[in-house]
Amino acid sequence: MMDRSITLILLTLGGIGATYVWRAVGVIFATKITTDSPVFLWVTVVSYAMLGGLIARMIVMPIGPLVEVSLTVRLLSFATGLACFFLTGKRIFPGVIIGVGLFIALQYFYPQI
Numbered sequence: 001m002m003d004r005s006i007t008l009i010l011l012t013l014g015g016i017g018a019t020y021v022w023r024a025v026g027v028i029f030a031t032k033i034t035t036d037s038p039v040f041l042w043v044t045v046v047s048y049a050m051l052g053g054l055i056a057r058m059i060v061m062p063i064g065p066l067v068e069v070s071l072t073v074r075l076l077s078f079a080t081g082l083a084c085f086f087l088t089g090k091r092i093f094p095g096v097i098i099g100v101g102l103f104i105a106l107q108y109f110y111p112q113i
Contacts, residue, residue, distance in 0.1 A: 069103075072113050077103035 033040060058066065059074045066074070081099020088094045106113060 069107060070113050073103065073106045073110075076106065 055078075059078055060071075062069070062074070077099050080102050081095045084098040085092065085095030
């Protein structure tokens with residue numbers, strides 16, 4: 001019977017190995033992909049559409065602990081983060097920080113909204 005620490009080390013190394021094998025395969029195939037091809041553009045558009053749908057679902061029909069947060073707080077936080085995103089030249093980080101910060105502040109100071 002193997003020692004528990006050896007088992008954990010082997011599992012960790014196996015997980016790392018499996019991850020890096022697929023990353024290497026991705027790098028090899030990425031050199032052959034043209035980003036202007038219609039298939040690549042379609043995948044990009046579908047990815048953005050799915051992300052937008054998931055974000056809309058989180059705001060309008062949340063699950064888990066987000067259900068306890070009012071729709072007003074969710075919409076205000078989202079709209080403020082989106083406005084910050086556009087006002088800062090489409091920079092994601094400031095939009096996320098401002099949106100999340102407002103969300104936390106509204107929940108902390110005005111939980112009844």
